Amino acid sequence: xxxxxxxxxxxxxxxxxxxxxxxxxxxxxxxxxxxxxxxxxxxxxxxxxxxxxxxxxxxxxxxxxxxxxxxxxxxxxxxxxxxxxxxxxxxxxxxxxxxxxxxxxxxxxxxxxxxxxxxxxxxxxxxxxxxxxxxxxxxxxxxxxxxxxxxxxxxxxxxxxxxxxxxxxxxxxxxxxxxxxxxxxxxxxxxxxxxxxxxxxxxxxxxxxxxxxxxxxxxxxxxxxxxxxxxxxxxxxxxxxxxxxxxxxxxxxxxxxxxxxxxxxxxxxxxxxxxxxxxxxxxxxxxxxxxxxxxxxxxxxxxxxxxxx
Numbered sequence: 001x002x003x004x005x006x007x008x009x010x011x012x013x014x015x016x017x018x019x020x021x022x023x024x025x026x027x028x029x030x031x032x033x034x035x036x037x038x039x040x041x042x043x044x045x046x047x048x049x050x051x052x053x054x055x056x057x058x059x060x061x062x063x064x065x066x067x068x069x070x071x072x073x074x075x076x077x078x079x080x081x082x083x084x085x086x087x088x089x090x091x092x093x094x095x096x097x098x099x100x101x102x103x104x105x106x107x108x109x110x111x112x113x114x115x116x117x118x119x120x121x122x123x124x125x126x127x128x129x130x131x132x133x134x135x136x137x138x139x140x141x142x143x144x145x146x147x148x149x150x151x152x153x154x155x156x157x158x159x160x161x162x163x164x165x166x167x168x169x170x171x172x173x174x175x176x177x178x179x180x181x182x183x184x185x186x187x188x189x190x191x192x193x194x195x196x197x198x199x200x201x202x203x204x205x206x207x208x209x210x211x212x213x214x215x216x217x218x219x220x221x222x223x224x225x226x227x228x229x230x231x232x233x234x235x236x237x238x239x240x241x242x243x244x245x246x247x248x249x250x251x252x253x254x255x256x257x258x259x260x261x262x263x264x265x266x267x268x269x270x271x272x273x274x275x276x277x278x279x280x281x282x283x284x285x286x287x288x289x290x291x292x293x294x295x296x297x298x299x300x301x302x303x304x305x306x307x308x309x
């Protein structure tokens with residue numbers, strides 16, 4: 001396993017992280033025993049960064065993860081969870097709620113501290129509240145030892161400078177902006193590095209667009225993006241190649257990204273993903289897929305309040 005520095009946290013994190021959203025049944029029903037074994041397999045193979053949230057499966061992801069982590073030495077992993085989002089339209093970034101949220105997560109996860117607490121999908125609320133109320137409340141918990149580091153996440157890239165120009169955080173978690181069809185995150189690298197902010201990448205398969213299974217019905221990508229990605233998937237299949245493999249290899253390739261989160265709810269998937277990142281990327285296939293995706297390259301979709309897009 002390769003490890004990279006996560007900003008100024010002092011942590012060396014595995015280039016792929018364990019994304020625990022599937023443990024909440026976000027992408028379909030899970031087998032709890034298999035899910036728990038997948039966490040153990042990930043740690044055994046050197047994956048040391050685990051990310052979850054109360055929102056994933058209405059707290060189910062945290063609950064299952066808490067069971068999985070029982071008995072595992074705490075120094076074997078960095079544990080990240082989130083505050084602020086609790087349902088499809090349930091957002092509460094008030095100081096009182098996020099403080100309570102951290103205590104609830106600690107209970108579900110069965111740990112004494114959270115390594116990284118993140119403000120979840122901040123584009124859905126006024127950024128002023130995040131800067132003036134949410135982060136200061138988390139900083140207080142940091143001084144009390146309940147959380148170690150603080151991060152922010154969301155889809156629109158505009159939100160990061162809106163926060164970081166006013167207050168310091170340790171990490172950002174960006175998704176769908178460093179993958180085969182969208183690399184706009186690279187535009188922020190010089191700015192984020194100047195702030196000492198660690199970069200976490202998520203959704204290397206663009207939330208299913210770059211997978212054989214395809215995206216869920218709720219995916220917000222336009223018909224044009226969906227169609228182009230489907231053509232890229234078909235091209236890889238015709239060549240007896242896996243676009244999921246190609247997409248993961250591409251996503252971990254940029255050294256400014258510390259870790260890329262991958263959802264792997266079974267031990268077999270964890271092993272497969274670790275094996276994939278050990279193999280050389282097919283540069284010829286990569287060029288062909290990038291050519292197919294060029295008409296929709298760097299196109300995205302809105303998320304949250306209009307002023308945050």
